[in-house]
Amino acid sequence: MAYNLKEEMNKEERFNSGHRLCAGCGAGIVCRAMMRAVDENDKAVICNATGCLEVSSFQYPYTAWNDSYIHTAFENASSTASGVCAAVEVMKRKGKIDPDQNYKILVIGGDGGTYDIGFQSLSGALERGHDFTYFCYDNNAYMNTGTQRSSATPRFAAATTTPAGADSVGKKQDQKDLTQIVVAHGVHYAAQTTLFGNMKDFHEKAHRAIYTQGPTFVNVLTPCPRGWGYPAEDLIDICKAAIDTCIWPLYEVVDGEYRLTYEPKKKLPVEEFMSKQSRFAHCFKKGNEWTIEAAQQYVDKKWEDLLAKCK
Amino acid sequence: MSIRERLSGNEAIATAMRQIGPDVFAMFPITPSTEIPQYFAQYVADGKVDTEFICVESEHSSLSACLGAEAAGCRAVTATSSAGLSFMNEVLYVAASSRLPVVLAVACRALTGPININHDYSDSMAERDSGFIQIYAENNQEVYDNYLQAHRIAEHPDVRLPLMVCEDGFITSHAIENIELEEDEAVKKFVGEYHPENYLLKTENPLAVGPYGISAYYMEARVAQAHAMMNAKKVILDVAADFEKTFGRKYGLIEEYKMEDAELAMVIMGSSAGTAKAAIDELRKEGIKAGLVKVRVFRPFPGEEIAKAIENCKAVAVMDKSEGFSACGGPLYAETAGACFNMKKRPLMVDIVFGLGGRDFTVEAAKSVYGRLAKIAETGETGDIYTHMGQRER
Amino acid sequence: MGLKAEEINEHIAWQDLTTGCEIYEPGTSRLTKTGEWRSRTPEWIKEKCKQCLLCAPFCPDASIPVKDGKRDEFDYEHCKGCGICIKACPFQAIRWKEES
Known part of the structure; x- marks a missing residue:
C-alpha cells in the first residue's frame, strides 16, 4: 500500500508525549515513526538497551509506550529479545496465547548499545534467526553519559573522550560500517534511513523490516542537538545534509541485493554537513584543511563502493 | 511411587527439568554445568519436552534471554558455573530487582585464577548479594529435590525472586549416586503451572518492565525486594512441608x-x-x-x-x-x-x-x-x- | 495488580510500589507535563496552514495532535519548544511566539 502521511498521522500514537528526551531529540521522532510502522492490530514488545531513550521513556512510573516494554541492561537488548521471541513461539504452541495474534518484537538501542557494547548480543541474535527487528538510533556517540566517542562516531568528530586540541583533530578512526556487518550475517532485510521529507523512506523501510520474517535491521542516523552542536530546530537540515553529502547513504539490502533508495541530485561536499555542527568546528581552522579533504576522500570511496554494490 | 535410579547431579537436574517442562531454556556451555543443557538438548531432540531451547552466545545472553522469556510469561531456566556465573553478574541483579523468578542451576566451581575447573563456592558466594535465592545440596538426591521445589518458591507471589539451585561441581554434578526419582505426573502436579498476572505478551493490557528509578523510588523498591527475600524463608519451609507430604523427604533451611x-x-x-x-x-x-x-x-x-x-x-x-x-x-x-x-x-x-x-x-x-x-x-x-x-x- | 501510575507518587510507602516497579498501563508518561521545560514557544498560524501535516511526524514529543487528517492546536502541556516543526513547515505557518 502506498505511503500516505495523512493516514499515518491519523493512527493512534504509540509513543507518547511526556517522555524526558531532550527538546529536539531525534530519538523521539524515531520511536513515533517506528511504532507507526506496526500495523494497528499487531501487538508490539519493545526491548530497549540502556541509554538516553530508556531513562527517558520509562522513568518509574511513567512509560511513553503503549505497547509492552522491557529494559534489562545496556549490552543485552538483543538477547533479551531472543527470550521474548522464544516465548512467542512456545506460548503459541502451548496455547498460552492466541496463535492468531501477531506479535512484533522490536529492539531499539543507540549506537553505543548497538555498534559497541551490544554488538555481541546483536550478532548472536541475528545468527540465531529470531523474528525481530532491530532499530539503531545512531547518534554517533554515547550521549546518555555525555558525548563520549563510540565506534559510530565519524572520524574528526570531537567527542568528550576525543576532544579537539593542539595535538588532536578529534576522533582518529572512521565509523564502523555496522549496516554492512549486519548484512554479512545473511539477514533478509537491512536498511539505512534517517529523518527527512515526509518520513516515507523511514516508514517504508521500517514496515518492510518489521514484516519480513526473521531478524531484520534498520540503522537510523539520528541527530543529537547537544552532542553534535547545532540548534535543535535544524534537525531536518542536518539529516538532509547527511544524505546529500552521501555521508549517510540511504539504501536497503533485501536478501543480499543492494538497492539505493536515495541518490542526491547533486552530491554535496562534506563541508555542507560538517560546517553545521560544532563537533567539527576545529576542522575549519587554519592548518586543519586536510581533515576535510580526508573526510571527503573517505566518503567518496564508501559511496563508490556502495554504488558498485547497488548495480 | 518413587523410581530407583543411578544418576549424576547434572542428569538429576536435567531430569527434573524434563519432568517440569520449562517453556524456555537458554543455554551456554561451561564446565562442569555443560551436561545439563546437553542432556536437555537430547530430550528436545527426542520430543520428550516441549521447550524452546535456544543456544545463545554467552552466559550474559543466556540469562538475558531468560529474563525476556520470563517477563513475556514463560518459565525460563538456564545453567552455568564459575566464570559463566560471574559473566551473568549484572543480569542476576536485574533478574532479582525486576522480580523475574528465573531458576538457574549452578554447578559451583572455582573462579579464576589460576583458572581451575574444580569445586568450591567462589562463584556462587560472589553472587550472594545479587538478590537470588540460593539453595545448596549435599548429594544428588538433594539436588533433584531442591530443583523440584525451586519454581514454586521463586514464583510464589510473596516472593517473586529468581533462584539458584546449587550443586558441587564434579563432586555432585558428575559423580553417579543412587537416587529416588519421582514419577513425571507427580512432579508436574507438585510443581504446577505458571500463570503470571501480567506478562509482556498479554493482550488485555501492556506490561512495562525495568524502569529508571529515581532516588524517590529506588529506596522503596529495594526495601520491597528485601522483604520479598525475608518472605522467602516461610515459603521455602511451606514448600518443603508439602514436598515431605508428597514425596516423603524432609527439608528445612x-x-x-x-x-x-x-x-x-x-x-x-x-x-x-x-x-x-x-x-x-x-x-x-x-x-x-x-x-x-x-x-x-x-x-x-x-x-x-x-x-x-x-x-x-x-x-x-x-x-x-x-x-x-x-x-x-x-x-x-x-x-x-x-x-x-x-x-x-x-x-x-x-x-x-x-x-x-x-x-x-x-x-x-x-x-x-x-x-x-x-x-x-x-x-x-x-x-x-x-x-x-x-x-x-x- | 498494584496501583495505577497516577496513584504512584513520591509520598507512597514501599508496600504500595508495584512489584519490580512494573507498570501495567499504556502511555503513562502523558502525566508528565514536559511543557514546563519550554523556553521558546512555537505558534501555529492557522490561516497559513495548508494541512500538509509535514510538521506532525517530526515532533519528538507527539505534541502536534492530528485528528481526521488535520492537525490541531499544539499540545502545550508537552511541547518542549525545540522548533523542528517551524523548519519542517514549507508554508511558514509555524513561527516562534513573541514572548512578552
Whole structure:
C-alpha cells in the first residue's frame, strides 16, 4: 500500500508525549515513526538497551509506550529479545496465547548499545534467526553519559573522550560500517534511513523490516542537538545534509541485493554537513584543511563502493 | 511411587527439568554445568519436552534471554558455573530487582585464577548479594529435590525472586549416586503451572518492565525486594512441608546433624557435610560430642536458625569453601558470626577456609577440625580465628 | 495488580510500589507535563496552514495532535519548544511566539 502521511498521522500514537528526551531529540521522532510502522492490530514488545531513550521513556512510573516494554541492561537488548521471541513461539504452541495474534518484537538501542557494547548480543541474535527487528538510533556517540566517542562516531568528530586540541583533530578512526556487518550475517532485510521529507523512506523501510520474517535491521542516523552542536530546530537540515553529502547513504539490502533508495541530485561536499555542527568546528581552522579533504576522500570511496554494490 | 535410579547431579537436574517442562531454556556451555543443557538438548531432540531451547552466545545472553522469556510469561531456566556465573553478574541483579523468578542451576566451581575447573563456592558466594535465592545440596538426591521445589518458591507471589539451585561441581554434578526419582505426573502436579498476572505478551493490557528509578523510588523498591527475600524463608519451609507430604523427604533451611547434645560443631555446606557426618559418626563412637549444622539455604540466610542450633556448643568451626579476601574470614563465617552476635549464649567460633579449587576434604581432615575445636573448648582460647586448611606450607 | 501510575507518587510507602516497579498501563508518561521545560514557544498560524501535516511526524514529543487528517492546536502541556516543526513547515505557518 502506498505511503500516505495523512493516514499515518491519523493512527493512534504509540509513543507518547511526556517522555524526558531532550527538546529536539531525534530519538523521539524515531520511536513515533517506528511504532507507526506496526500495523494497528499487531501487538508490539519493545526491548530497549540502556541509554538516553530508556531513562527517558520509562522513568518509574511513567512509560511513553503503549505497547509492552522491557529494559534489562545496556549490552543485552538483543538477547533479551531472543527470550521474548522464544516465548512467542512456545506460548503459541502451548496455547498460552492466541496463535492468531501477531506479535512484533522490536529492539531499539543507540549506537553505543548497538555498534559497541551490544554488538555481541546483536550478532548472536541475528545468527540465531529470531523474528525481530532491530532499530539503531545512531547518534554517533554515547550521549546518555555525555558525548563520549563510540565506534559510530565519524572520524574528526570531537567527542568528550576525543576532544579537539593542539595535538588532536578529534576522533582518529572512521565509523564502523555496522549496516554492512549486519548484512554479512545473511539477514533478509537491512536498511539505512534517517529523518527527512515526509518520513516515507523511514516508514517504508521500517514496515518492510518489521514484516519480513526473521531478524531484520534498520540503522537510523539520528541527530543529537547537544552532542553534535547545532540548534535543535535544524534537525531536518542536518539529516538532509547527511544524505546529500552521501555521508549517510540511504539504501536497503533485501536478501543480499543492494538497492539505493536515495541518490542526491547533486552530491554535496562534506563541508555542507560538517560546517553545521560544532563537533567539527576545529576542522575549519587554519592548518586543519586536510581533515576535510580526508573526510571527503573517505566518503567518496564508501559511496563508490556502495554504488558498485547497488548495480 | 518413587523410581530407583543411578544418576549424576547434572542428569538429576536435567531430569527434573524434563519432568517440569520449562517453556524456555537458554543455554551456554561451561564446565562442569555443560551436561545439563546437553542432556536437555537430547530430550528436545527426542520430543520428550516441549521447550524452546535456544543456544545463545554467552552466559550474559543466556540469562538475558531468560529474563525476556520470563517477563513475556514463560518459565525460563538456564545453567552455568564459575566464570559463566560471574559473566551473568549484572543480569542476576536485574533478574532479582525486576522480580523475574528465573531458576538457574549452578554447578559451583572455582573462579579464576589460576583458572581451575574444580569445586568450591567462589562463584556462587560472589553472587550472594545479587538478590537470588540460593539453595545448596549435599548429594544428588538433594539436588533433584531442591530443583523440584525451586519454581514454586521463586514464583510464589510473596516472593517473586529468581533462584539458584546449587550443586558441587564434579563432586555432585558428575559423580553417579543412587537416587529416588519421582514419577513425571507427580512432579508436574507438585510443581504446577505458571500463570503470571501480567506478562509482556498479554493482550488485555501492556506490561512495562525495568524502569529508571529515581532516588524517590529506588529506596522503596529495594526495601520491597528485601522483604520479598525475608518472605522467602516461610515459603521455602511451606514448600518443603508439602514436598515431605508428597514425596516423603524432609527439608528445612538448615539440617542439624547430632546437634541435640553437641559441644563441638561445624557450620558447613554442600557435599563436605557428608564427609563431616562420617567423621562425626566416628568421633561419637569415641564419646566426643560432635555435630554439624548444614546450611541448605544460604539466601535468605537462616541466621536465627543457625544461631539457635549452635547456642549450646562450646566451640564452632565455620567451614568456608570460598575465599572472600576480606583478610578476616570467608562469607559463611561473617554471616554466621553476625547472626550469633546478639545471642545471650554463643560459642567460641573460628573460620576455616578449605577445599579451594577441588582440594580434597577427607574424613581425617574433618576429624582434625573437631580436634582443634576440642582444644578451643578446653582452653577457652580460639587462637587465630581465620585460618586455611589443606594447603601445603613451609 | 498494584496501583495505577497516577496513584504512584513520591509520598507512597514501599508496600504500595508495584512489584519490580512494573507498570501495567499504556502511555503513562502523558502525566508528565514536559511543557514546563519550554523556553521558546512555537505558534501555529492557522490561516497559513495548508494541512500538509509535514510538521506532525517530526515532533519528538507527539505534541502536534492530528485528528481526521488535520492537525490541531499544539499540545502545550508537552511541547518542549525545540522548533523542528517551524523548519519542517514549507508554508511558514509555524513561527516562534513573541514572548512578552
